[in-house]
Amino acid sequence: MTLYFMDGRFTKRDGLNISIDDRGYYFGDGVYEVVKVYNGELFTVREHISRLFESAMKIKLSIPFTEEQLINISKELVAQNSISVGHIYMQVTRGDSPRQHQFPDPTVPAIVTAYAVEAPRPLGNIEKGVAIKSIEDIRWLRCDIKSLNLLGSVLAKQEAHEGGYAEAILHRNGVVTEGASTNMFGIKDGVVHTHPVTNLILNGITRQVVLGLCKELQIPVSEKEFTLEQALEMDEFFYTSTTAEVMPVLTIDEHTIGDGTPGLITKSLQKAFNKKIPVTATK
Ligand code: PDD
16 A cells, blocks of 8 residues: 655545645646655655755745655655655645635645655666657756756657657757756766756756766766767767666767767766665665
């Protein structure tokens, strides 16, 4: 039996009290996080919950719990649902209020909903690598906020999916920003390139973990813009996210990256990443 969290309590699915007037439905007016679970343990949960509060602050949304409380709720969901490998999904919306664009009265509380699911790691793709498709980045200019408004990402992911690609590599005026739900990295002459932290990307937690690994492994990093044209000329390419981890990219559109196999630096980062997560996570 799956247990969900809503309105300050744990409940079965049929006990969820979701309103038609939830501002998440009307406006995508809310923020969310996805936290990975390995071997029954939440990975980088503090960083994710702290980013949830940052996103909420950026849209002037007040979360009626402390960071510590949300961490404990996440742990409880993992334990109650006996999750071994999977993730937590948590979202906060601006509450239940009749439809009007401006914020509801401040007495209307934000609604926190969360659940945990068992989901295997994409180990086949992590080992073999994937193909991605370049798509224009038509999203809004506050991609630093992990908002529920995801239409730009949804449309890009769907277009990539329909073409048989694993992910979309988004570009704005020819500059690579990030993926539909991932951060993009290219490697040229031993240097790891990725978009700087600006309003045009989400500063991924996995991105930050990988940049930390580059430092540990003494791999030079350049957090400067690069173009789609430059991306095609990289020696290696990969993307990161909570669920994709460190995912090698073999082709962008019809263009092969390097020799068309996962690159050596990418593999060394994968190895280092595997050492950071609980070791028995082989599913
Ligand atoms: N997506 N960029 C975007 C636009 C994202 O939606 C995500 C995460 C990332 C990677 O962030 P992180 O490493 O913190 O997961 C980058 C999540 C997994 C999702 O929407 O399912």
